[in-house]
Amino acid sequence: MAVSKGVWLVIGVQAAGKSTVAEGLAGSFERGIHVRGGQFYRWAVTGWVHPEPGHREGSEARRLLDLRYRLATMVADEYCDAGFTTVVQDNVFGTDVTAWLDRVRTRPRHLVVLRPSKDVVARREKDRTRAIGKVAYRPGDFTIVDLDRALDATPGTGLWLDTSYQTPEETVREILARRDEALLDPI
DSSP states (O other), X not given: OBOOOSXXXXXOSTTSSHHHHHHHHHHTBTTEEEXXXXXXXXXXXXXXXXXXXXXXXXXXXXXXXXXXXXXXXXXXXXXXXTTOEEEEEOOXXXXXXHHHHHHOOSSSEEEEEXXXXXXXXXXXXXXXXXXXXXXXXXXXXXXXXXXXXXXXXSOSOSEEEOOTTOOHHHHHHHHHHTHHHHBOSOO
């Protein structure tokens, strides 16, 4: 088991493999926690508004998205304060990545961007919908292309991986082997 400290943020489009990779990465540490950022909106019984294409700054959807991100950073810091390496996976794109990382007080911070090809994401989405009924891309919502473009607006820091032809285990091994590229804060 690897010994590490700090916060790891794992991002990518839906169906990029964030959950599986984050779980494996957290499991590779002596004391690892996996925080699913999307869990914070799932706890709302009623009234939650999701961002949709074209949502504006100042909208209720934007306010709640910021709340979700703040909650994830607070939880990450608390787990780190308790001695855990915390891996957070979420749909964070563009300048929100920088804002998310700036909110985290724990050091060191790491960023991993999973970026399989759009064709591979479409195949994974189809396979998991068939296997477990999970649907990430619904008509009228963000598309794979929309979210991939949002990654283009993400600052180019951290470790960016094309995971199109890797198993989750291979991806975790590559992240650990290249951890210095994911590191945002010199030790």
